[in-house]
Amino acid sequence: MSKRLRNAELCADCSVTEPRWASVNRGVLICDECCSVHRSLGRHSSQVRHLMHTPWPSTQLQMVQTLYSNGANSIWEHSLLDPASVMSGKRKANPQDKLHPNKSEFIRAKYQMLAFVHRMPCREDDSLTAKDLSKQLHSSVRTGNLETCLRLLSLGAQANFFHPEKGNTPLHIAAKAGQVSQAELLTVYGADPGAPDSNGKTPIDYAREAGHHDLADRLVEIQYELTDRLAFYLCGRKPDHKNNQHFIVPQMADSSLDLSELAKAAKKKLQSLSNHLFEELAMDVYDEVDRRETDAVWLATQNHSTLVTETTVVPFLPVNPEYSSTRNQGRQKLARFNAHEFATLVIDILSDAKRRQQGNSVASPKDNVELILKSVGVRHCSDSQDNDQPDYDSVASDEDTDQELPSSKGDRTKSLDSDLSDSPITMQEYLDVKTALSASEAKIQHLMKANNNLSDELRLMQKKASKLEKQSSMPESDYDNTFNDSEMDDSGLCRRGRLRSSGWLGEGTSIPELDDVEMESDPSLPSTEDVIRKTEQITKNIQELLRAAQDNKHDSFIPCSERIHVAVTEMAALFPKKPRSETVRSSLRLLTSSAYRLQSECRKAVPSEGCPGPDMQLVTQQVIQCAYDIAKAAKQLVTITTKENTN
Template sequence: MMISRSKHRSSIEVCSDCAASDPSWASINRGLLLCAECCSVHRSMGRHISHVKSLRQGCWPPSLLAMVQALTAQNVNSIWEHSLLDTSAPKHLRKKPTPKDPLHPVKSEFILAKHLRLAYVLRARRDEPPSELGRQLHSAVRSSSLDTCMRLLAQGADPNYYNQEKGSMCLHVACRAGQPAQAELLVAWGADVTARDSAGNTPSECARLGGHNELACRITELVYEATDRMIYFLTGERPDHAGGRHYIVPRAHDTHEMTDVAKAARGKLQLLPNHLFEELVMDIYDEIDRRETEAVWQTSATGLERCGVAFLPVNPALSAPRNQGRQKLARLSAPEFATLLRDVLVDATRRQRIASLHPRGMTGPMNPLLSASHLKHMSHMSDDEPLYDSVASDDDYAALAPIELDMSSFDPKAGETVSSSYNPSLPTEQTDSTATQPKEEIETLKKELDSRDSTINELKSQLKNLQSIVEQLTKENSVLKTNSIDDDSIISQPSIEDVKPERGKSLEQQLNLTEDEVKMKSQRPVSMYETREGPKNNWQVTKHQLTSIPGLERSLTQGTLEGVASMLDIDCVREQLSVEVVQVRAEAVTRAIQELWCAARSHRSLPDKADSIRSATGSLLALFPQKCDDPSLQHVVDELRAASEKVTLACTSQAPLDHVRTAAYDLAKATKLLVTHYQPT
């Protein structure tokens, strides 16, 4: 049930950042009330920093509204401004903007320091491990002290902390204790609403076991929060989760009405793995939130703060390609964006049906479409490992027609409410028979998977053949260089006694001619294309080997011939080998960083991983002299060396996990810059 916030307002409400009266916005994850001017800065930071919502035009779930009201009543703003309340600090460090101060730069700089850099938050003790904060949070969520939980979260407590002794997460405890406001706070900070405790119960089931049916229904809504937001934005309707109907699937496009570009786009969408599909749903969810907030913003804000947010702000926790893709969503027109939402919802239903057919074979979460908060947590994890992101291109997708779904059960109108194939409150065996997936579609997917596996194996074999050819050419270049030196050493100028007289020519003429010939012979060949029998024959054999590789397409063969021909010069071969060595050793550094991060997250010993990083970094630095001719390259090498020492120090001194993470990130960044800037001379 949704209620209007305007009907439940306190008599005394001020902006948490500048103390202006009558605030009209709220930051959900911060638990603060904001005026329009301060809210404009919050919007520019992004939803991952501050998730704002209108107090006057937005519809609020009752438990979410109660959470914000409780945090305001408990003066949670003192957590974000702790150092400002310290009377022992200098006055210039305790200055807070007033409502009459200009938005830029006074208010904006203060808000960025307060919320983005967390300059005024009460820091946790250095000797207090993150696991201790998690244990305190696990214990505090069973009470109504929201300010205590907010303080722990602000200090770095994990909302998904799992207590080994209790066999449960924080959200399980809050649901079993019947604390809806605590549950809303945990979800706002990224708690997983689909996680199971040691007994196999989800948070919704824990609430039902505790007799809190209303809270259980709310948690079920949060499970489908991402798709619910998409459905409401597209159709203005909400699924009936209490009745077991979790999706409203719009009618799919008819095949004959779709363009070739639309068909290719749908085919790529259906080929996405589940984790990439979940990231796409999360990005679309953020874009919907931006568009809806922007619509409210343009009708309510006035003056300087009226400037909107044209696209999703950059999230440093995500990769650069993903941030670019998120911003490109704003370029879609309303019809284009609606088409994307319709295709995503149709494919989400298809994936849900496939998951219901193989519930025990799924290694991921029980629901491929998770809540928006959990998808946010998953997105951060997927970008942490690996540290270097691979960007997919159109060549990574085969020319595959979109999979046609059986839409005969759908109403020919705009859409029809269908029942989800999985109900979290019922056993898997009780799923609806209407969710049965046609066997032909599964067989098609299997055939496509087998076809791609065979293509990968064939490309691997071709790569091995090409590598052997490059090695053969390298050896030939070495032999040519040795033979050229030997030829120079045995050539000498003939003496006068060695020249025999010829008829019609004087001895002096014959001697001059011989000396000219000797000079021509004493010159080394300027390239491998000099008329020497050995290289010429070997090149013909190599060309025959390249063109005779089975299954190699014409375009790939032509490109390979051109690449090998350009490498025939010995200097080019040396340059290529040096670049490959740098890349190989840089990849070794990256693997060592990934092993270090895995060990840090699992609380294993870090000094051993530090030795691996030191060894891999030293091997990479050994390729470069102490003083490089290129100043920019020398700067990058120095940064890499300093970053390696920083990681080693952080691991050996048992620094906090945040320090280890920062040091590892700096090392990965320096390694990537070195590979990018290295240009062999």
């Protein structure tokens, strides 16, 4: 379809005519000036595309146009439509306003702080509110009313919500009903095209069964969006998914060079990263590809004779507040890579993504991503040319103008490459798998020992807490146990919207050491005794899960994870919705997101009918990592409340 829009279109933020950019996840059109501010917010707030000079999936462009023409902007400016807002002095930016500070401050308030979005009435249990909204979303996607679904998503409905009675997600419903634009919107907000329903069927399956073959093909593209985007960035073409070709791994033009020792070490580190850390790195590289490509479009479309310094390129990835400072620093370092170095890293990620999908994975969850970012320079990809990677393109080295990772959606995808002529497993591969299994068993033993130590520490803290003056009343808890998209879908790499979402916060976010944090006394925190009691319950359930892992009782994973999730929810409910301490907030995020991720990982232990059996070694390793994160967060919350309540 044509990308040209009617001249009557106005910028959603300042009302300038003929906007040339779109914010995909916000469903609005914006002008060049406002786009420069959107880009500085980061993709987790706004995902921008040029209407004419950026390749668009036609169905995604149609979705944005439909949202804009049906008033999606009123969702983000809800309170400004109230006549009372004029009396209070609140107003949107206009064409005559200066970009800085007028337009930029308005845009940040509108999209980053969501200052004008309609707020739901306060309720005692916010998690119930999110569940109700998600159920409404589940019902709404069978119709074509896009703006209703965007409004529900803006209020906290979850695109990946699994309906307990229906046994499926909103994307299953939209796919079966052939609602193409609804499917596009849901996937922008992180919905997983490869998520199985209670019958083991994915949204792709339902689209095909209902005869919506174009939609099914599009969902497959979305599933592989991350690796497709990286391949297209290097060689200008994408895999032929219709013929079961799901990866293109380009080759560096200077492949005759020998690998340096540092480059070899970097590649080895990349291959030994846990799926979770590998996903995070791949997502960050995706964002850097987007930044670089959008910069190129930006520079090519500006009137350089009148270009002002206010609207410039974005020099590096903006900070995502949901990521740790270490990860944000690593993301920004990606901008320092020259074209050759960055292409090398992209090729390594594509190669390893393909290897991981095919199950040849060895994991070491604590390996260092930093070494990879420092040392991918002078290397080539001749060692990527094995029997399972026949598709190569030559990549020039001159300057170019941003669990389980088979695709943008994780290893829930069970499809294989068309090139199945892999060589027989080598002795080295066998030894690698055997070593990884031994490491997994050793980690189980280590974690069980750590949890026993945690139990001892908890008993000691409980004795200390008994000496404290008991609080006569508990503050009513309204801690928000809802999850954003980045927490909801730990195994996905769909980069659309999750960064907002996105669309992926916190599972690996590091928590600052307590001794390094200046914490004010927070009188709203619960008593130490209550926190210890809930932590003991969590620890007991974790130990049960680890024993099941040690005894290979994989059918016990799901009930164990459900008990852990209940205990975590009860513990999180002790805390206020917005604790004063950032450390408390970070620990609660890690606690709740890890519990949700644990449930997701444990579900993978149950084979789906008609699908290949899961790689239990990988599943067990991910389950252990989730349990470790939960125990770590619970221990920190005990330490924090003990310190606070003794002050």
